[in-house]
Amino acid sequence: MKEKPIAKFKLSFQRLYLVVMAWTIPGFLLIVIADAVVRGVENIHFFGTLIVILVIIIGMAVSAAALLTLVVAYYKVSVYQDRIGFRDYWGFYREQTWSETENVRPFNYLPGLKTAILQSRTNNIWLPMYLADMSRFRTLISELASPDSALAEYLTQHEQQEINT
Numbered sequence: 001m002k003e004k005p006i007a008k009f010k011l012s013f014q015r016l017y018l019v020v021m022a023w024t025i026p027g028f029l030l031i032v033i034a035d036a037v038v039r040g041v042e043n044i045h046f047f048g049t050l051i052v053i054l055v056i057i058i059g060m061a062v063s064a065a066a067l068l069t070l071v072v073a074y075y076k077v078s079v080y081q082d083r084i085g086f087r088d089y090w091g092f093y094r095e096q097t098w099s100e101t102e103n104v105r106p107f108n109y110l111p112g113l114k115t116a117i118l119q120s121r122t123n124n125i126w127l128p129m130y131l132a133d134m135s136r137f138r139t140l141i142s143e144l145a146s147p148d149s150a151l152a153e154y155l156t157q158h159e160q161q162e163i164n165t
Contacts, residue, residue: 005078005085006144009137013072015130019112020064025057077131079140084118084151086125094123098145104154116154127151129158 032053036044078085078095085095100120107115107126114129131137138155145152 003080005080007079007136007140009077009079009131009133011072011075011128012130012132012134013068015112016068016071017064019110020068021061022112023110024060024064028056028060029053072132075128077127077137079137079144081144084125084127084141086127088124089126094125096120096123096125098149098151101150104150106158116151116158118151 032049075087080095083095083097083100085093088094096118100122101118102121103119105117105119107117109115112130116127116129118125118127138159141152141155147153
């Protein structure tokens, strides 16, 4: 029987949603502006176009919420007594003991979604730094991992940055 984790941490839905929408809506509006430039402003029915734009933005918001709800439900960081588990770049579940983690490197998928890449000789774990309960995660890691472990050092060094963003 497989050991159960001490704790599982969900991604922050709010952070994911705000970042996704902050990139999606301006991108969509740029497409609308480019279309208006190509077609010519005189050929656009403004009221009808405004209604279509609002409906599409509401549809994008609802779709993003539904998709991100599934992402948050599926992707969880697992913390065990002697190790941590999450996904690699390709989405495969991986685990590393505290001592296996040789280096932790910061990475941003999008501005606002900071990730720490836990590197070891055998695998890399892409650990999101936008967990719903980041303070509890930090506390648990500081209790379980040795103070000189790469992850504990990284979390200590980047604590103030994560709080401010």
